[in-house]
Structures are given as C-alpha cells and as structure tokens.
Amino acid sequence: MNGKLRLALIGAGGIGVLWSEVIKKSNKAVLAAVIDLDIAKAKAIAESENDCLASIDYKEILNDSDLDGVVVATPHKFLAPISLDFLKAKKNVLCEKPAGISSAEIKKNIDVAEKNQLAYMVGFNHRYHPAFLLAKEKFVSGEIGKLLFIRARYGFGGKPNYQKEWRFNKEISGGGELIDQGVHMIDMSRWFMGDIQDVKGFASTLLWQNGVEDNGFALLRGKGGGVASIHVSWTNWNWIHTFEIFGEQGYLIIEGLDQRYRGPERLIIGRRHPEFLEPPKEEVIKFENEDKDLSLGRELEEFILAIREKRNPVSSGKDAYEVLKIVEKIYAQN
Numbered sequence: 001m002n003g004k005l006r007l008a009l010i011g012a013g014g015i016g017v018l019w020s021e022v023i024k025k026s027n028k029a030v031l032a033a034v035i036d037l038d039i040a041k042a043k044a045i046a047e048s049e050n051d052c053l054a055s056i057d058y059k060e061i062l063n064d065s066d067l068d069g070v071v072v073a074t075p076h077k078f079l080a081p082i083s084l085d086f087l088k089a090k091k092n093v094l095c096e097k098p099a100g101i102s103s104a105e106i107k108k109n110i111d112v113a114e115k116n117q118l119a120y121m122v123g124f125n126h127r128y129h130p131a132f133l134l135a136k137e138k139f140v141s142g143e144i145g146k147l148l149f150i151r152a153r154y155g156f157g158g159k160p161n162y163q164k165e166w167r168f169n170k171e172i173s174g175g176g177e178l179i180d181q182g183v184h185m186i187d188m189s190r191w192f193m194g195d196i197q198d199v200k201g202f203a204s205t206l207l208w209q210n211g212v213e214d215n216g217f218a219l220l221r222g223k224g225g226g227v228a229s230i231h232v233s234w235t236n237w238n239w240i241h242t243f244e245i246f247g248e249q250g251y252l253i254i255e256g257l258d259q260r261y262r263g264p265e266r267l268i269i270g271r272r273h274p275e276f277l278e279p280p281k282e283e284v285i286k287f288e289n290e291d292k293d294l295s296l297g298r299e300l301e302e303f304i305l306a307i308r309e310k311r312n313p314v315s316s317g318k319d320a321y322e323v324l325k326i327v328e329k330i331y332a333q334n
Contacts (some may be wrong), residue, residue, distance in 0.1 A: 005029045005304055006066055010058050010082055011073035012036035012045055015096060019071050020045045022296045028304050033061050058082060062089040069119070069307060072096060076179065077172045080105035083120070087112040092119040094303045094313075098183045098327070099123075099320035101174025106324055110317040119306040121299075121313035122320040124187045128298035130287045131254040131267040132188065135245065138269060139192060144247030147193060150228035151244040152185045155236030157214070162234075168210040176212030178203050179327050182232040185243070186218065186323045187315070189230065192245055193222035195322075201330035207235050218330055238262075250280060258292045265290040 007029050009020055016036070023031045033053040036042040046054035053061065061067055062085060069092035072082050080100030083093045087109055099122045100106045113120035126132055138144065155177075166172045167180060178201075190196060198221035203213035214234040221227050241257035250271040256263040265287040270280040299315070306313035 005068040005307065006032040008033040008035065008058075008061055008064075008067055008070045009045070009073065010035045010070055011096075012038065012041035013073065013075075016041075016073040017045065018293050018296060019073050022293055022300055023071070024049065025297065026300055026304075029300065032064075032067060035061070059085070062086065062091075067091060069093065069303070075166045075172050076101050076174045080109060084109050084112060087116060087118055087120060090116050090118065092303070092307045094119075094121045094123065094300070095317075095320075096123040097187075097320065098174070098179050098324060099317065100324065101179070103321050103324040103328060106317055106321045110321060113317060117310060119303060119311075119313050120317040121303050121306065122315055122317055123296075123299060124184060124315040124319060125295040125299050126184050126188050126257075127191060127315050128295040128302070129254075129257060129265060130290060131256075131265050131285075132191075132243070134267050134285065135252040135254055136191065138252055139245060139247070143250065143269070144245065144252060144271075145249035146247055147222075147224065147226040148246045148248060149226055150189050150192060150230075150246070151242075152189065152228065152230045153232075153236075153240055153242045154181045154185050155231070155233030156239040157234045157236050163208045163210050168208065168212055170212050173212060175327065175331060176203065176205070176216070177214055177232050177234045178216030178218070178330060179324075180232075182216045182218070182230065183320075183323050183327065185228075185230045185232060186220070186326050187319060188243060189220055189222075189228035190319070190322060193220070193224065193226050193228060195223050196220045196326060197223050199326050199329040201333060203331055203334045213334075216330070218326070220326065258290050258294075260292065263290070264288045 034042040034046040035058040042054040046052040072095040201218040218230040241261040243254040245252040253268040256265040269283040
C-alpha cells in the first residue's frame with residue numbers, strides 16, 4: 001500500500017458526484033470503479049479516469065484483490081447492507097452518514113470490521129470543517145472552561161418537488177430530518193460532551209405531511225452534566241447552521257458552514273470578563289475559502305491514514321452506532 005489506494009464509489013447521486021471529485025483530486029487515491037443503478041450516471045463519472053469501471057452491480061467488484069476500499073454514498077436504506085458486503089470481502093469502507101437506518105445493522109458492521117481488522121469510517125464531515133477543528137482545539141485546551149451547554153440549529157427547506165424525493169420515503173430513508181441533518185448535530189454534541197446519558201425529543205411533521213418528520217428537536221444531557229439543545233429543520237426556508245458551545249469562562253460559536261449556509265464559515269471566540277463588568281471580548285476567525293467539498297477531502301485523508309496505519313478512523317462506525325441509538329430513542333418517544 002505504498003502507492004495510491006484504489007477506491008470504488010458506490011452511488012453516483014449528488015453526494016456521490018462530490019465524492020468522485022474529491023477522490024480524483026487526491027494524490028493518495030485513484031478512482032477504480034463507479035457503481036450506480038443508473039449506468040449513465042456511473043459512466044459520466046468514470047469516463048474521465050483511466051481504467052475506471054462503470055457498472056450497475058457492486059458485487060462485480062467485491063472480490064477485486066486490487067481494490068483497497070470503497071466509499072458508499074447511497075440512500076440510507078442501502079448504506080449498511082452494502083457496507084457489510086464489502087467488509088465481509090475484507091475491503092475498507094467509508095460510508096456516508098447515517099451509515100444505516102438502525103443501530104443494530106451498524107453494530108453488525110462494526111463487529112465484522114473489527115474481526116477483519118478493517119477501517120470502517122462514517123461520513124460525519126462536520127468534524128473536518130476548520131471552524132469545528134479549531135473550536136475543538138480551543139475547547140480541549142480549556143479556553144472556555146467546563147462545558148455548560150450547547151445550542152445548535154441546522155436547516156433549510158423548500159424546492160420544487162422536494163417532498164417527492166427519497167428522503168420522504170421512510171422505508172428508504174429510515175426517517176426524516178432527524179436522521180438526515182440531525183445526526184450531524186448529535187455527533188458534534190457527543191464530540192464535545194462525551195457520552196450521552198439522557199435523551200428527550202420530538203420528531204415533528206409540521207408541514208410536508210409525507211410520513212416523516214420535517215423538524216427534529218432534541219435535548220441531550222451528557223454524563224458530565226452539560227446539556228445540548230438541537231433543532232434541525234426542513235422548513236427553515238433559508239439555509240442556516242449555528243453551533244454554540246458555552247463554558248464557564250466563555251463560548252465558541254461556529255456559524256455558516258461553507259458558502260451555502262450564510263457563509264463564510266467562521267468561529268467566534270468569546271471570553272467573559274472575570275468580574276462581569278463588561279461584555280465578553282470576541283475574536284472572529286473567518287474561513288473565506290471553505291467550500292462544501294473541502295471537508296470531504298480532509299475526511300478522505302483520514303480514511304487513507306487509518307487504512308495505512310491499521311487503526312480506527314476518527315468518526316468511526318462506533319460513533320454512528322451511538323448517534324443512531326439516540327435517534328431511535330427520540331423516535332420511540334413520538
């Protein structure tokens with residue numbers, strides 16, 4: 001594995017196209033195959049690469065001894081079963097979030113990955129955004145003191161025929177906005193708070209009336225006592241992303257999230273006055289050039305490193321398992 005890793009892409013939809021561009025730009029990997037039920041989409045991606053297979057059947061490459069790993073970017077229902085097949089075939093897997101529609105199927109994948117000593121990574125790409133990376137560094141260094149609470153909002157909504165997309169089909173999606181954007185916010189809350197011990201929430205169908213929730217509300221309490229308040233929405237109308245971390249000595253606020261979410265992406269660092277005699281002093285750090293594919297590039301770098309170093313990647317199957325257990329608890333309360 002001293003040369004470039006040979007990777008296959010399973011799924012040539014919107015996120016699959018992004019992943020193909022990231023892999024093609026990498027100097028550590030090459031795109032060896034593209035699989036999609038729509039062969040025209042697969043060929044459109046594969047044709048610009050040398051010796052890149054386009055096919056409608058991923059089983060055609062399961063036993064390819066030259067294949068180092070796969071990126072699975074399909075609708076939710078197919079993520080875990082396809083990942084499992086490749087893990088059983090002893091291939092490393094980077095699977096898009098939420099990695100499945102149940103924690104049980106993700107646990108099965110974790111067990112196979114551990115047995116075969118494979119990297120099983122899940123696409124929680126927020127961990128690879130520069131504002132979140134810097135916020136984590138500041139938090140771990142103790143800059144804002146002990147965590148008190150997290151407040152998060154994430155949403156968009158409304159486009160032609162949106163309610164006809166696969167995300168509104170519960171059999172394929174596993175749920176609505178909570179299992180879609182909500183898993184990112186739950187994962188980031190766990191990243192700062194640690195393990196969650198109490199879960200309360202609502203999965204609310206407020207507008208679309210298509211069988212899945214268009215708004216998700218969650219209250220999570222960590223073992224350290226901190227509380228995260230999360231609202232994710234398909235009816236926000238304007239794209240929004242804010243993630244606020246408040247500690248005893250100040251706060252870290254991530255706003256934007258590339259140019260789509262009222263960018264540029266930025267981190268606001270607030271330091272409270274020790275005697276509360278004046279408002280907090282704020283420092284704003286902007287990431288002007290952050291685009292939606294850059295975090296995926298950093299994620300791919302981590303996947304490749306994990307494969308070469310034979311270790312669990314950051315944002316692993318275990319993280320997805322814990323996040324899905326929280327989602328399931330909220331669904332069970334509704």
